[in-house]
Amino acid sequence: MNKSVELEDIQGLVRFAYGHLKQACFLLLRVKEQKQDAARAWLAQLPVTSAVDASPAPARALQVALTCEGLRALGVGDDILQGFSVEFVAGMVGDENRSRRLGDVGDSAPARWQWGTAQKLPHVLLMLYAQPDGMEAWKRQVLKGAAAGFQILPELDTTDMDGREPFGFVDGISQPKPDWQRQREVRDQERGDYTNLSCLGEFLLGYPNEYGLYTDRPLLDPQGAAAELPRAEDVSDKADLGRNGSYLVFRQLHQNVAGFWQYLDRQAGGDATLRTRYAETMVGRSLDGKPLVESDGLNGFDYRRDPQGLRCPVGAHIRRANPRNGDIPPGCPFPSGESEARGAEPVGVRAEALPDGDSVTPTPNASTLTLPSPRGRGLVASLLTPCRCRLLDWLCRTLGFDAKAREQDLIASTRFHRLLRRGREYGQAVTLDQALAGIQSETGLHFLCLNANIARQFEFVQSAWLIGTRFGGLDRESDPLLGDRTPDLNGAATDHYSMPQSHGASQRLEGLPRFVSVKGGAYFFLPGLRALRYLVTAT
Amino acid sequence: MTPQYPFMVVGTVEAGREDALRQLLDSMNGLPGMARPDNELVPFGRFDSLHYARFVILADPTLGDIEVYGLPKPELPTYLAFFGDVDGPAESFLAELVREAEAGLRQIFSHCDDFGDGTELATWLRDHQRPVGANYVNTVGRTVRQIREEEALHRTLAARVPREALDSAADARKLRCQLVEFSRAEVRAGRLHFTREEPTPWEWLIRHYLNLVAIPLIGLLAAPFLLLFSPVLICWLRRLEKTDPEFCPRPDVEFLLTLKRLEDYDVTNQYTAFGLVKPGLFRRCLLTAVVALVDWGACQLFAHGHLARVQTIHFARWVFLDDKQRVLFASNYDGGHEAYMDDFINKVAWGLNLVFSNGVGWPRTDWLLKRGARLEQRFKYYQRRHQLPTQVWYKAYPGLTLSDIRRNGKIREGLSCAPMPESEALGWLRLL
Numbered sequence: 001m002n003k004s005v006e007l008e009d010i011q012g013l014v015r016f017a018y019g020h021l022k023q024a025c026f027l028l029l030r031v032k033e034q035k036q037d038a039a040r041a042w043l044a045q046l047p048v049t050s051a052v053d054a055s056p057a058p059a060r061a062l063q064v065a066l067t068c069e070g071l072r073a074l075g076v077g078d079d080i081l082q083g084f085s086v087e088f089v090a091g092m093v094g095d096e097n098r099s100r101r102l103g104d105v106g107d108s109a110p111a112r113w114q115w116g117t118a119q120k121l122p123h124v125l126l127m128l129y130a131q132p133d134g135m136e137a138w139k140r141q142v143l144k145g146a147a148a149g150f151q152i153l154p155e156l157d158t159t160d161m162d163g164r165e166p167f168g169f170v171d172g173i174s175q176p177k178p179d180w181q182r183q184r185e186v187r188d189q190e191r192g193d194y195t196n197l198s199c200l201g202e203f204l205l206g207y208p209n210e211y212g213l214y215t216d217r218p219l220l221d222p223q224g225a226a227a228e229l230p231r232a233e234d235v236s237d238k239a240d241l242g243r244n245g246s247y248l249v250f251r252q253l254h255q256n257v258a259g260f261w262q263y264l265d266r267q268a269g270g271d272a273t274l275r276t277r278y279a280e281t282m283v284g285r286s287l288d289g290k291p292l293v294e295s296d297g298l299n300g301f302d303y304r305r306d307p308q309g310l311r312c313p314v315g316a317h318i319r320r321a322n323p324r325n326g327d328i329p330p331g332c333p334f335p336s337g338e339s340e341a342r343g344a345e346p347v348g349v350r351a352e353a354l355p356d357g358d359s360v361t362p363t364p365n366a367s368t369l370t371l372p373s374p375r376g377r378g379l380v381a382s383l384l385t386p387c388r389c390r391l392l393d394w395l396c397r398t399l400g401f402d403a404k405a406r407e408q409d410l411i412a413s414t415r416f417h418r419l420l421r422r423g424r425e426y427g428q429a430v431t432l433d434q435a436l437a438g439i440q441s442e443t444g445l446h447f448l449c450l451n452a453n454i455a456r457q458f459e460f461v462q463s464a465w466l467i468g469t470r471f472g473g474l475d476r477e478s479d480p481l482l483g484d485r486t487p488d489l490n491g492a493a494t495d496h497y498s499m500p501q502s503h504g505a506s507q508r509l510e511g512l513p514r515f516v517s518v519k520g521g522a523y524f525f526l527p528g529l530r531a532l533r534y535l536v537t538a539t
Numbered sequence: 540m541t542p543q544y545p546f547m548v549v550g551t552v553e554a555g556r557e558d559a560l561r562q563l564l565d566s567m568n569g570l571p572g573m574a575r576p577d578n579e580l581v582p583f584g585r586f587d588s589l590h591y592a593r594f595v596i597l598a599d600p601t602l603g604d605i606e607v608y609g610l611p612k613p614e615l616p617t618y619l620a621f622f623g624d625v626d627g628p629a630e631s632f633l634a635e636l637v638r639e640a641e642a643g644l645r646q647i648f649s650h651c652d653d654f655g656d657g658t659e660l661a662t663w664l665r666d667h668q669r670p671v672g673a674n675y676v677n678t679v680g681r682t683v684r685q686i687r688e689e690e691a692l693h694r695t696l697a698a699r700v701p702r703e704a705l706d707s708a709a710d711a712r713k714l715r716c717q718l719v720e721f722s723r724a725e726v727r728a729g730r731l732h733f734t735r736e737e738p739t740p741w742e743w744l745i746r747h748y749l750n751l752v753a754i755p756l757i758g759l760l761a762a763p764f765l766l767l768f769s770p771v772l773i774c775w776l777r778r779l780e781k782t783d784p785e786f787c788p789r790p791d792v793e794f795l796l797t798l799k800r801l802e803d804y805d806v807t808n809q810y811t812a813f814g815l816v817k818p819g820l821f822r823r824c825l826l827t828a829v830v831a832l833v834d835w836g837a838c839q840l841f842a843h844g845h846l847a848r849v850q851t852i853h854f855a856r857w858v859f860l861d862d863k864q865r866v867l868f869a870s871n872y873d874g875g876h877e878a879y880m881d882d883f884i885n886k887v888a889w890g891l892n893l894v895f896s897n898g899v900g901w902p903r904t905d906w907l908l909k910r911g912a913r914l915e916q917r918f919k920y921y922q923r924r925h926q927l928p929t930q931v932w933y934k935a936y937p938g939l940t941l942s943d944i945r946r947n948g949k950i951r952e953g954l955s956c957a958p959m960p961e962s963e964a965l966g967w968l969r970l971l
Contacts, residue, residue: 086789086792086795089792095796095799096800097796097799097800097802097803100804101875188910211913211914211915213914213915213916215916216916308969327885328848397848398847398848399840399848400841400845400846400847400849406844406848406850409886412878412881412882412885416881416885453916455877456877456881459877460881463875463878464874464875464878464881468874469806470806470873470874470940473942475697475946476943488805489806489937489938490936490937490938490939500969501704502965503707503708503710503711504701504703504704504710504711504714504965505697505700505701505702505968505969505971506702506969506971507702507704
């Protein structure tokens with residue numbers, strides 16, 4: 001198969017976070033009634049930045065994404081729209097079940113959002129990136145002529161907080177690493193170990209995902225304008241409108257910084273060290289980003305050596321958002337034949353310094369579960385040798401007969417639930433002293449992430465792992481930072497956070513308020529460049 | 540030990556009365572699809588032995604799928620199914636039900652075509668019981684009462700236990716003993732209860748051990764025959780696997796919303812799915828054998844907290860209807876639907892394939908175990924399309940998942956002051 005990746009057709013955001021462009025601005029646009037043609041013509045001329053390497057790095061960038069409502073307003077037909085995922089077509093709001101699952105309830109209910117519903121549901125999202133002081137000019141240049149076809153909603157500005165999120169933690173350390181070289185084997189197979197490397201199809205439509213399959217997306221007859229679109233890899237006689245595109249999830253998350261630090265200060269009785277320690281156990285990293293479990297670099301770790309959560313509580317934010325487990329709980333100390341030679345090296349995770357930061361990569365032989373071969377030993381002897389007998393051990397774990405493995409099997413396999421995060425902070429940064437003094441600020445995170453399957457990736461992580469109150473078998477608690485604190489149906493509270501300790505019952509923080517609330521959001525499609533041209537010209 | 544039994548009553552809905560029945564059933568609910576425990580028709584909350592119960596109208600919108608085989612759409616009735624899981628024999632529960640809720644049940648079942656004013660309810664229920672092909676109970680012997688008592692124990696101890704770090708393991712042992720003493724005092728004061736376990740009924744034991752040997756024995760007897768014909772059977776299976784049409788279109792959006800409206804109020808959800816069995820003798824025999832095997836596995840191998848790797852299913856059942864033309868699958872599971880499907884695909888796809896690849900349209904399998912449910916999106920569309928909205932659903936212990944129940948059980952088991960290894964004493968404290 002042709003394994004090429006058309007970087008020139010992919011929007012840059014999939015490959016780069018544009019970290020060197022410190023200024024970012026998100027513009028939400030709505031197509032004016034009866035102005036569809038003007039809107040389309042304007043979109044068609046936008047200088048959208050591609051994922052091609054540029055040297056020197058670009059001084060500014062522009063990315064474009066559209067909601068389903070937006071595509072409809074631009075005149076894209078229902079036959080094409082129905083090819084997109086159900087979640088994208090339905091949108092983030094309008095289905096109470098979705099709101100319940102995502103924790104968009106109470107103060108975070110869509111009815112209270114600043115944008116994202118009814119007349120404030122954006123059609124088009126423009127993401128502008130520029131170097132300091134370059135934004136105003138860039139914005140003027142981009143928006144020239146926009147008013148003919150678009151109504152522009154209040155813009156969403158961002159603030160450069162120097163790599164920290166508003167609570168004060170270094171953010172954005174852990175990211176999946178899309179397999180741009182397409183070296184990861186495209187085959188449905190069990191993988192025992194955690195790795196940051198993800199099949200391209202987890203983030204880009206039109207490429208194989210972790211199941212070795214192509215995620216559904218609109219496939220068209222390659223006639224007329226559609227002939228310009230790339231062909232589908234899996235259905236060669238179809239034009240692939242999804243290829244090189246991704247779904248972009250956007251949520252404006254307001255962070256109550258004063259509430260956060262004041263709460264912790266009360267719990268710590270004013271003890272500054274303890275206050276910081278509480279905050280750090282809630283996150284799972286130190287303020288400077290160092291993980292609480294032993295790690296090679298900032299990102300070379302998993303939780304196999306801390307199953308009880310004694311170092312990093314099971315409910316810690318980074319452990320929930322990325323549990324770093326494999327498809328099957330570990331059994332014998334050596335997951336594959338070859339690892340015996342590696343002796344006590346920890347569990348198939350090896351950190352490698354990569355240009356874009358520390359990253360976990362799989363050791364070649366441990367990344368997949370190798371079915372055992374007795375290798376010279378008699379089969380029977382091999383079956384009887386404790387722990388050498390991998391087939392039996394594997395069978396035991398697969399059938400759930402290994403009680404120890406079962407205890408480690410309460411969390412879904414990580415590799416099917418990864419998100420490429422592209423968020424930016426907004427609002428006036430608050431110092432710790434200001435926060436403790438109760439100074440409120442409209443600050444938070446414009447959470448942006450990319451994924452190919454909204455239900456399996458973003459919605460799953462948000463609902464099962466972050467909002468879920470039984471993550472890893474925990475006792476009625478949701479994410480310490482993001483949790484919605486909705487009581488159980490029998491009235492039991494879910495507003496505590498437990499920190500297991502080696503001697504004694506778990507320590508607990510009780511009565512956690514909701515620290516992060518949702519102010520707006522929508523599901524967007526971030527099309528490939530040819531697809532964008534097709535959508536705004538041909539349909 | 541008190542074993543759990545399923546009950547399963549199926550009646551045919553009288554033509555033209557389905558909508559009225561839907562409305563009536565809906566009147567039992569507080570939240571959408573969630574029965575009020577004290578509803579006027581069937582006050583489920585009054586029955587101490589009842590774990591789960593549901594009313595489902597089995598109107599299958601996918602009957603036309605058989606046309607992928609070039610066969611005409613079958614004329615099959617719409618059923619009303621009433622089923623659930625109880626401690627102790629189903630017959631005694633149904634008798635109690637008739638005593639306590641006769642009027643409500645009469646009102647409901649009067650929408651069935653053979654239920655008139657003169658019908659005797661108890662007899663009608665008995666006559667309309669259907670055998671359950673395979674039945675799964677997460678932990679055989681755990682009663683509703685035990686679940687509630689152990690939850691009360693957990694709450695009491697969790698509120699009581701000091702949460703400061705202890706200096707030594709000796710302190711942990713001491714603390715554990717204090718807590719054991721405290722719970723004994725609570726029992727004496729009547730604030731906690733531990734009901735003594737009932738003796739295991741001998742009929743159940745006999746049946747259980749007969750079942751233990753019967754299925755392997757049948758397997759042993761059939762083995763020479765199967766071995767002899769295995770080339771033929773394998774070729775037959777492979778040919779079917781290659782030619783059976785796949786039919787997994789995306790479910791209708793409105794239908795999806797109907798299903799989702801009923802979900803995620805509690806930490807546990809219900810699932811009911813219904814569909815046609817593939818035509819032909821081979822699939823029919825294979826499915827019969829597999830369902831029997833699943834039932835045996837559920838009784839003998841998976842009666843203690845897990846169905847293979849899945850630990851989130853409270854109860855599940857597979858039921859044949861219409862002379863094995865159709866199969867109903869129903870379960871009660873913890874967490875959201877997407878997480879449930881994730882478990883299905885990533886932990887037990889092989890098991891799903893074994894059974895459901897005999898259903899019309901299932902994603903293509905290889906060697907009966909491979910692919911199939913691993914074809915993620917096709918599988919997800921398939922199962923949602925075959926799911927039916929559960930009109931009324933009752934759970935006896937809202938707010939409790941299996942992980943809670945399991946932990947509470949361990950807390951109760953560990954209520955002992957006997958000398959024990961340090962790690963055990965510490966592990967027990969961490970459960971609180």
